[in-house]
Amino acid sequence: MLTTVRMSPRASVLTVLRVQFYRVQCLFSPTPTDVLHVLPPDETTVLLPVDISGEYVLPTPVLDLLSSIHVVVLGYYPVPSQAAPAQLKHQHEDDARRHLDAILNQLTGRVDGISDVLVFTHDRDETVDRIATTHDVDAILTPGDVTTVDRLLVPLRGESNVENILSLAETLLASTDATVTLFHATDEANPDGHGDRLLDGAVEHLVESGVDPDRIDRQLSTDDAVAGILAAGDEPDILLIGETEPSLRDRILGRVPSQILEDAEGPVFVVRDTSGTETVNKTRTGSESGTEYGSGGQTDAP
Template sequence: MSPTHNVLVPFELPDAEPVPPVLVDTLATMEVVVLGHYGLPEQTPPSAGRAQFEADATAELETLAQPFERAGITTTTRLVFGKAREKTVDRVAVEEGCDVILSPGRADSVDRIAVPLRGEANLDRIVSFVGDLLAASDASVTLFHTAQSSDRRPGEELLADATDRLVDSAVAADRIDSRLSTDDDVGRSIVELGADFDVLVLGETEPSLRERILGTVPAQVTADTNDPAFVVRNVEGAEP
């Protein structure tokens, strides 16, 4: 079976924490790009940093990639020395054709997955990715929507559509739950939701640079939670 998604897993070197084994297991049907970003002081040019730290950084990156390789996942490594981590993540995601980015966090189990949905944009790819996570685990999923006055589609209808798509992809209906919120602070409501779950799956929301990958709300969420979060890119709407 050919890989279904290409997941970028960025690490900040040196001394990066490895991805929890339970998360590695959920990516068994996918490809992975392991990115090591080695942060440098403002006055240090990348060439000097590479000359000084490349050997150790390469060894660390290989160690971080080993759990994926041992799981039989096709794994590519990229090592970048520089100062602008976010721009590096953006650039490598586009160059490597990654449609999902993992914001690593702590996870002892993957039993409960939360999926905030913000509209129809990118819904097919989000549902496809969630379906693959569920196929690789025994987890349950909660689909979540915060109703906004600008919504073009009622939240109940959106949640029902996503549920039907997951059931059509062979996910048992009793593994799927849904919630509708009217909280004005979307980011806060998602962070609070995530406190009850092991993993978040977010869709990107904006079409440019940092926002193209994460968007305002996903960036806020991944900064405010220790939970692992997968951000599903809207690659059809992105320009290299």
């Protein structure tokens, strides 16, 4: 089954050129790839899980942030444990599709590209895990309420995943005039200067990528990681945090990320740590594995 993909008019010419480049590249590849399903490797992809059992409107500042990003919209319909997904699909698929289409219409013409998946599921987190892996996304966006985007908060908990986190920060900063606060919490008084070196390296990375130094702030704290992140300066408009555990679900539900997700009112980007894992070069295979199926999306089988 082919996942639905939409593209904004402003991105169409550039994408055609990219596809032509990959078409030539695949001619000389020992294992040619289906060109129609190849996304450029430098394209940032974000998974947006949305509960489509009801209507949802994306905040305009979030739409602006996603302007240069390919968005995979996961419209999930929660299924009670005692009910069969197929039964709820039969009863509510039309409404679910209508709610998902409304979200896609908000994104159309505002983002670099769109894919969508419709799922009736008992387990939201397992579904997010599976779809994030299948689509090889760079980050998962937990939407929240925000009226303006003036500051991004980017906690860095160590060397792991820093490159991916800063890469997404660069992309988001290119779509806004917001400032960014790089934050690191340590349990001790930074005796070896590790925290300072980490933050200095991150600042240098952003500046070299073209971010104005005046837009970058750095904070080093000896507070508890969660308390420190949430207390870092004024309440941030956007949080950008990284995964640290092997399993995506464990990463999202881990102590620090889960507390942040529970306490943060604004949108939160959770950046996947793909280092050391197999990738598929962001190739759309044309079908989804596992127990999910559907049209333009998927539905959990009972």
